[in-house]
Amino acid sequence: xxxxxxxxxxxxxxxxxxxxxxxAIRQASLDLYxxxxxxxxxxxxxxxxxFTKTFLGMLDANGWVDSGTIMFEGQDLAKLKxxxxxxxxxxxxxxxIFQDPMTALNPLRTVGMQIREVLEMHQGLRGEDAKxxxxxxxxxxxxxxxxxxxxxxxxxxxxxxxxxxxxxxxxACNPRILIxxxxxxxxxxxxxxxxxxxxxxxxxxxxxxxxxxxHDLGVVANVAEHVAVMYAGDIIEYGTAEEIFYDARxxxxxxxxxxxxxxxxKGQPLYSISGTPPNxxxxxxxxxxxxxxxxxxxxxxxxxxxxxRVSPTHIARTWLLDPRAPKVEPPEAIKAMKAxxxxxxx
Amino acid sequence: xxxxxxxxxxxxxxxxxIVITVVFLLMRLLPAEGYFEENYDKLTPEQxxxxxxxxGLLDPWYVQLRTFYASLLRWDLGKxxxxxxxxxxxxILKSKIPYSVRFGLAAMSISLVAGLAMGVSQARxxxxxxxxxxxxxxxxxxxxxxxxxxxxxxxxxxxxVGLPILFDRGRPISWILPAVSMSLGGIAGYAxxxxxxxxxxxxxxxxxxxxxKGMSGTAIMVKHVMRNAFVPMAQYLPASVLFTxxxxxxxxxxxxxxxxxxxxxxxxxxxxxxLVQALVLIFSTLGIVGLFLGDVAMAIFDPRIxxxxxxxxx
Numbered sequence: 205x206x207x208x209x210x211x212x213x214x215x216x217x218x219x220x221x222x223x224x225x226x227x228a229i230r231q232a233s234l235d236l237y238x239x240x241x242x243x244x245x246x247x248x249x250x251x252x253x254x255f256t257k258t259f260l261g262m263l264d265a266n267g268w269v270d271s272g273t274i275m276f277e278g279q280d281l282a283k284l285k286x287x288x289x290x291x292x293x294x295x296x297x298x299x300x301i302f303q304d305p306m307t308a309l310n311p312l313r314t315v316g317m318q319i320r321e322v323l324e325m326h327q328g329l330r331g332e333d334a335k336x337x338x339x340x341x342x343x344x345x346x347x348x349x350x351x352x353x354x355x356x357x358x359x360x361x362x363x364x365x366x367x368x369x370x371x372x373x374x375x376a377c378n379p380r381i382l383i384x385x386x387x388x389x390x391x392x393x394x395x396x397x398x399x400x401x402x403x404x405x406x407x408x409x410x411x412x413x414x415x416x417x418x419h420d421l422g423v424v425a426n427v428a429e430h431v432a433v434m435y436a437g438d439i440i441e442y443g444t445a446e447e448i449f450y451d452a453r454x455x456x457x458x459x460x461x462x463x464x465x466x467x468x469x470k471g472q473p474l475y476s477i478s479g480t481p482p483n484x485x486x487x488x489x490x491x492x493x494x495x496x497x498x499x500x501x502x503x504x505x506x507x508x509x510x511x512x513r514v515s516p517t518h519i520a521r522t523w524l525l526d527p528r529a530p531k532v533e534p535p536e537a538i539k540a541m542k543a544x545x546x547x548x549x550x
Numbered sequence: 551x552x553x554x555x556x557x558x559x560x561x562x563x564x565x566x567x568i569v570i571t572v573v574f575l576l577m578r579l580l581p582a583e584g585y586f587e588e589n590y591d592k593l594t595p596e597q598x599x600x601x602x603x604x605x606g607l608l609d610p611w612y613v614q615l616r617t618f619y620a621s622l623l624r625w626d627l628g629k630x631x632x633x634x635x636x637x638x639x640x641x642i643l644k645s646k647i648p649y650s651v652r653f654g655l656a657a658m659s660i661s662l663v664a665g666l667a668m669g670v671s672q673a674r675x676x677x678x679x680x681x682x683x684x685x686x687x688x689x690x691x692x693x694x695x696x697x698x699x700x701x702x703x704x705x706x707x708x709x710x711v712g713l714p715i716l717f718d719r720g721r722p723i724s725w726i727l728p729a730v731s732m733s734l735g736g737i738a739g740y741a742x743x744x745x746x747x748x749x750x751x752x753x754x755x756x757x758x759x760x761x762x763k764g765m766s767g768t769a770i771m772v773k774h775v776m777r778n779a780f781v782p783m784a785q786y787l788p789a790s791v792l793f794t795x796x797x798x799x800x801x802x803x804x805x806x807x808x809x810x811x812x813x814x815x816x817x818x819x820x821x822x823x824x825l826v827q828a829l830v831l832i833f834s835t836l837g838i839v840g841l842f843l844g845d846v847a848m849a850i851f852d853p854r855i856x857x858x859x860x861x862x863x864x
Binding site for chain 1: 760
């Protein structure tokens with residue numbers, strides 16, 4: 205495999221909250237490869253957004269990267285301190301779009317100005333050049349009649365159109381990496397597909413590396429080549445989409461997949477993971493998922509598992525992969541899915 | 551935009567008409583003593599009736615209303631009766647309004663510039679010492695009765711800085727203290743609202759996107775936050791400008807400025823009915839015009855306001 209474009213290693217992120225220290229990200233590592241699509245999945249509060257925000261230096265004021273490295277184009281982003289240093293990366297090399305397009309744009313400035321601003325800042329375009337380029341970008345993200353739309357305000361756009369504008373802002377400077385934080389959650393289903401299609405199109409045109417943050421596994425299956433599963437601030441399993449969906453190894457990934465409504469059996473209650481995620485204010489011992497895991501081993505409560513390599517592209521942080529571990533079967537639903545896939549593959 | 555303005559203009563005109571009518575009719579309920587100079591007791595009932603008749607006050611109310619409108623259209627506000635007998639009210643106002651308006655505008659300019667700067671710096675350095683000191687100032691101004699610090703300023707500051715203690719029309723330097731005193735409350739008000747609206751804006755999603763696209767903190771403040779925070783304030787500015795006419799009762803009497811402050815109170819106390827009527831009319835009309843201009847200003851700043859159908863955008 206080629207060299208990663210961005211490589212985060214053992215990143216630890218802490219927040220100070222009402223005098224207490226909270227560890228939001230616990231030594232998470234992730235590699236992004238040029239032109240590829242990565243999805244980060246996990247439940248709310250697992251640290252998906254916080255982790256990716258460290259790539260842009262956009263943590264809230266009370267949070268900081270405590271240790272670890274984030275290598276990007278030869279520099280360690282974790283070492284950047286001042287706003288000035290970040291401005292060379294943020295929006296220019298690494299861009300991010302957010303969940304709710306209805307509130308992401310300034311209601312009092314024209315759409316054109318909000319895109320143009322980026323070009324003026326990062327590419328030094330001025331006057332007519334900036335305007336023409338803005339209109340070109342509006343057309344590129346699939347907005348009809350861009351020169352008329354240029355002078356309009358956000359309230360004159362529908363939700364899907366606004367998300368296109370947000371995407372236009374993000375890609376205006378040809379960034380290397382685009383982070384999409386639940387880009388379709390706030391949109392209705394028909395629009396979702398269009399937005400995903402647009403992102404895919406732009407990825408091809410601009411050779412973008414894309415990170416999706418989502419808890420919609422349907423979106424993941426649709427767009428991602430690689431999937432990272434996060435739990436309690438750690439990436440507990442990482443692999444290609446096929447490996448995660450059909451050959452998952454971590455009990456949390458099993459549980460997550462079993463919660464898919466599609467895997468439910470008619471007449472039986474849907475599967476849900478019992479218990480709650482661990483308290484991040486206290487130090488987590490062993491495998492963070494162990495207390496909620498009916499298949500947990502004794503060692504899961506004592507030692508944190510290392511990564512075990514399943515295939516060249518697939519790693520998982522669970523003691524079940526240790527050669528000395530007893531053989532533990534995944535849940536029926538997972539096995540059924542795997543069997544179905546095996547038949548389908550041959 | 552034009553349709554919106556015309557519609558609001560029409561609504562304002564109707565409101566002014568209703569207000570004028572109601573004020574006029576209410577004035578008819580005041581005791582008739584207010585239509586005589588200070589010799590009410592010395593007059594016989596016949597003499598009183600003659601005076602009232604000559605003023606047209608014994609006509610039926612609709613006739614009176616009609617004559618009143620007719621004179622208003624000629625810009626005739628009537629004559630004062632007790633305050634300065636037989637002098638045109640317009641003449642009385644003409645000598646007083648310029649002082650109040652000049653002081654008012656000076657105070658307002660100071661308040662706006664200093665208040666907005668204060669509010670902006672508070673929002674920018676929220677929670678830091680700048681914010682705390684200015685918040686202290688705002689609390690002080692709002693909590694301590696104005697009389698306390700205004701007298702302090704007049705008596706002590708004038709001495710320490712060497713500024714005149716009373717207003718003197720010939721000495722420009724004597725303008726400083728009253729104007730500054732008048733602006734203290736305004737500064738606190740503008741600072742408080744500006745800070746509040748800016749902090750509101752700062753927490754909105756679009757600020758996060760603006761950051762993500764790589765704008766510096768200063769650029770975000772100037773291009774996005776300040777402008778948006780100013781919109782809700784723009785609504786009240788025209789009314790404040792217009793109301794500088796009414797002057798400040800306390801400060802004008804403190805520095806003996808011959809302005810409008812206290813004129814209404816005087817007129818009511820001395821039962822000068824025509825003067826009260828003219829003043830109430832002017833103030834209420836100014837209020838309505840101020841609201842109208844404020845709405846227009848809002849529509850200019852906020853593109854979402856097109857036509858007031860339903861609740862509008864904000």
